[in-house]
Amino acid sequence: MGNLTIGCYPGLVGSMTYDFALKLADAAATKGHKVSIWFSGNATGSVKANQKHLKDYSTGEKYLKALLEKGVEICTCEACTVARGVKKDEGIPGIQWNAMHWYLAKIYSADRVLLIGGE
């Protein structure tokens, strides 16, 4: 099985790009691939816990928790996250907080890297 690293940069709300990244990660993990996701830029706003899932808006929390349960490693850029006013103790449990070198370290051992760009 392969090792996939996804860099995810788009915001949770505003396009379906973020949703696509999570669906892709889920599909890869379900097939047995090792998957890691790096959140940077506006995607980091999605790691805040207690999101209300309104039908008109995408949600991150429900799907992120499901991915964590499947063994997907998820890490958010700490600088990008705190810049958006999200504190570590407000984050979804299980999501790692680290610096950009986390992404590069995952890339090091990845068979494939996808960078899903944002705004």
Add this chain to the structure above:
Amino acid sequence: MSDIKLAFVVQRPQYKGETSRLAITHAIAYQTVEILLEDGQTVTPKLCFIGEGVLGLQKGQNAMDLYGITSTESHMKNALLVDLDVLVCKEDLAKYGIPEAAMPSAEEMGADKSIQIVPFTEIQKAVEEAKHVLFF
């Protein structure tokens, strides 16, 4: 010893979105990645600017004075200071009428490297040599 070569290809201007700016800071992070890797494992990015990505690289930026944030110019200088290879597409600079002399330098800060203004074929070569290509 095992090195993974990466090509960070920036094709959008930094002033129009955050992601293209993040290309520079992510590339700079190669300097500290070793704390998460085994001995002898390294990551070597090349930062390549093409298309509209060459816009907004010029020296003389005042983002810190006007907006209180680090300018792209400053990020570029930091990239040079940590010995990153920074390639800017010669044809695209010419296409937008940007003189090569307008590219910033970090020489006064003690950087050994300079921005390399190269034909697209050189950037293509960097892409071909990389294990992973990241488009910003």
